[in-house]
Amino acid sequence: MAGLAEYELEQGQEGAVLTLSGPYLVSTIGEVDEELRDLEGPIAKVDLANVSEIDTVGAWVACQIAGEHEAEIVGASDRAKRLLGALEGLSGDYDIAAPRAPVWERVPESVGEKVFNARSGAIGVVSFLGALIFSLARLARHPRNFRMVALVRQVELVGVSALPIIGLMSFLIGIVIAQQGAVQLAAFGAETLTVNLVGRITLRELGVLMTAIMVAGRSGSAFAAEIGTMKLTEEIDAMRTIGISPMEALVVPRILAAVLMMPLLGFYASCMAIIGGAFVGEIMLGIPFFTFLSRIQEVVPTYDVWVGMIKAPVFGLIVALAGCYHGMQVKGNSEEVGLRTTMSVVSAIFAVIVLDAIFAVFFTELGWG
Incomplete structure (x- = not known):
């Protein structure tokens, strides 16, 4: 058929001759490719005299058959x-996948690489923190440069907009703590100590810790994604070009917010958890709702409130710092935005939990245990 690649295998005096005819192009060779691969028996010659057109794919097929x-x-x-001259010496016998080292080599190598990269990451965080402190000092010297509108906007996004989800989460956590605590304390006849458990x-x-985790997942990720997108679209470079400091315009309002x-959200979360515990106390333990709340004031030491309030701004700083830092590290392509956003949330939650453990030991040593 005209316009299609064809072939014919004939026996000659010197052996079998494979005669190719028609156009042997990437668009036409598919019709006979499998049949040519399945040819059996020795072939002495491959005749291309009747080939009307040929491209690299056709020449490659001829070379493969001849080889x-x-x-x-x-x-x-x-x-x-x-x-054919360009393809001479080439072979299709290549590994499809790259060689892979055994697991006892890959794992130590991967761990070592991550540890080595952690050094540069730590240096980057310290440098970013230094730039932040420098920007705050410069704003303290020149208060007119401070962007109050940006701060108010971030306060709304970080704080006011987060009230419903943090309130609901804390209310449910309070219910769970009170219900599970009451069940376990009932075995010792100490159900009334559920008030102490929930309050303290x-x-x-939990009030401050869970709030920090929620803020990391909600606002910290937003910081990384927003700043990362601006970095990718070169908006941050444009800000530097016109003399606007990205640290002062983007980072400082978010971190201050x-x-x-965080202290307000943490206290609000604790109050909602106590309200949830009071509902369980009235339903399961027969403790009147307002009696439960008044007992909280009697059994919870004042220093417990101060412990939570001291930790809250530190957690807020860590969460915002992680989000803004990873956002400023975005480069290359849009995939980096998602990667850095994930890294900001994971690193913020990890740092918050580690700091919470350090605070627990520190305040216990102070006698606030």
Whole structure:
């Protein structure tokens, strides 16, 4: 059929001759490719005299057939000879996948690489923190440069907009703590100590800790994604070009908003958890709702409230710092935005939990245990 690649295998005096005819192009060779691969028996010659057109794919097929059967290529046109010359010496026997080292080599190598990269990451964080302190000092000297509108906007996003989800989460956590605590304490006849359990654990630990984790997942990731997108679209470079400091315009308002709002959100979360515990106390333990709340004031030491309030701004600083730092590290492509956003959330939550453990030991040593 005209316009299609064809072939014919004939027996000659010197052996079998494979005659190719028609256009042997990438668009036409698919019709006969599988049949040519399945040819059996020794072939002495591959005749290209009747090939009307040929490209690299057609020349590659001819070379493969000739190589498999140790055949001679004859009747090639000038173009075919150039293509065959370019393909001479090439082989298709290549590994599809790159060689992979055994697991006992890959794991130590991967761990060592991560440890080595952690050094540059730590240096980057310290440098970023230094730039932040420098920007705050410069704003203290020139208060007119401070962007109050940006701060108010970030306070709204970090704090006000987060009230519903943090309130609901804390309320449910308070219910769970009170219900599970009451069940376990009932075995010792100490159900009334559920008030102590709910009050102390929420005001001292869980209220602020869970709020920090929620802010990291909600606002910290938003910081990284927003700043990372601006870095990718070269908006940050444009700000530097016109004399605007990205640290002062983007980073400082976000970090201040997180630091200012975390104590308020943490206290709000603790109150909602206590309210949730009070509902369980009235339903399961028969403790009146307002009696439960008044007992909180009696059994929870004042220093438990201060412990939570001291930790809150530090957690807010860590969360905002992680989000802004990873956002400023975005480069290359849009995939980096998602990667850095994930890294900001993971690193912030990890740092918050480690710091919480350090605070627990520190305040216990102070006698606030």
